[in-house]
Amino acid sequence: MLPVMAETLSQLVADSFEIAWDYLEATGELGNPDIAANHLLDTIEAMIRCGERRRLLLSNNAITAYQRFRAEQPLSLAS
Template sequence: MSIRCTVESAFFIAWSSLEKSGELGPPDISANIILDAIEAQLRTGERRPLMLANKAIDAYRNLNRQPRTREVRLG
């Protein structure tokens, strides 16, 4: 399986899973988070699509669990 097919497969698995669970946010941001996580795993030598997808889902969920800080302006 080529790297392109591996990435496409892993992305589709992760995207579908997050979409079905209702966790998927804005498409552009979500796609970037998923692809960044897949790319990071590819750099470590991981090539199994399901493992890549699972790690991408974990990264997406962990990123969205972090509290967001709001800017407060006084005056």
């Protein structure tokens, strides 16, 4: 039996971020790339610090948190 390769935390962050970014970009919800990148990474990293390791849960929660954040911002900051 072959050993299971554990995904590194940096790869988990990168994969989760990419899923969230690609979704937001495809739906036209990305807005300012710098703000989006910071918010997505902050959300994903906070969840990882709390022990979450499921890539799709990380990316989906980051998407939802970013959508909520953008909805709460004045238009000048969200775009």
